[in-house]
Amino acid sequence: MSDVLFCTDVFAEEHRDRLASIAPDLELVELVADEPVSPEDIERITIAFFSHDAWPERAERWFGVATRAGALEWFHTMSAGVDSPVFTSFVERGVVLTNSSGASAPPIARTVMMYLLALSRDLPAMVRAQDRGDWEWRRWIELEGRSIAIVGWGPIGVECARLADAFGMEPTIVRRAARGGEPHPVRPLDDLVSIAADHDVVVVALPLTDETEGIVSAEVIDAIGADGLLVNVGRGELVDQAALASALVDGRLGGAGVDVTTPEPLPSDDPLWSAPNVIITPHNSGSTDGTGRRSNEMFLANLERRVAGDDLVDVVRP
Structure with a gap:
């Protein structure tokens, strides 16, 4: 048949x-x-x-x-x-x-770099200034030389590391254990709090499982710090979203780019929408x-x- x-x-x-x-x-x-x-x-x-x-x-x-x-x-x-x-x-x-x-890995990784370029230049604040008609001069931060922890080593993580390296950043691969042959230093997923404290940028590209749900806890977010950036292109449930919004509002986190939230669509009254220095895209980074x-x-x-x-x-x- x-x-x-x-x-x-x-x-x-x-x-x-x-x-x-x-x-x-x-x-x-x-x-x-x-x-x-x-x-x-x-x-x-x-x-x-x-x-x-x-x-x-x-x-x-x-x-x-x-x-x-x-x-x-x-x-x-x-x-x-x-x-x-x-x-x-x-x-x-x-x-x-x-x-x-892997089909969506190239555009998702480019979206990650879009977030990082925009956040390092405080694009959200510049857009708000443009809306007000204000000429607000400011000095930007370069990505070159910044350390970036890429959490998850599937096709998206691999492409993120390639692009970050091309921008002169210093990638670290975060996965359960090194398998040999990785193009950058590897650190174990269990050390995520200390990894977050050691890096300027944390990019989350993990699948959602029982083990990874909530893995980016309030403690991890605080470890990234006021000068650090967090990007999530995995699943919204990977991140403590309330802690993320709170850290952005309080200035304990430098900025965030999120393509995934919980729930989706993100309700219009969710505090994350009004948090400063955040870029939210509607789960379309690979579309x-x-x-x-x-x-x-x-x-x-x-x-x-x-x-x-x-x-x-x-x-x-x-």
């Missing part, structure tokens, strides 16, 4: 010829605008690809179909993070889950056209492996 792929109409339209070349017998069930997917088609689905174009507007409808696909065997998601319970539910059903790990292209290519390469009878890559178990 041939496979039946559930995907968006956008992905299908862009890659129809490529899909036919890889798997001539592959049938498609497409998510088209607001049109419902028939129960008969849902029952035929064996492969599901959650592509970048479905996020965020059509995610609810897409998952509504995928979760009812009883014959589903393989689910590929464009996201690297799979900490949501919905992913666990697929794995518990025996569905093979793969992701596009670029390039990320979508890279994710699509990863799925198509895995589809080629499935057709050839080879093992899939980037299999995850949340």
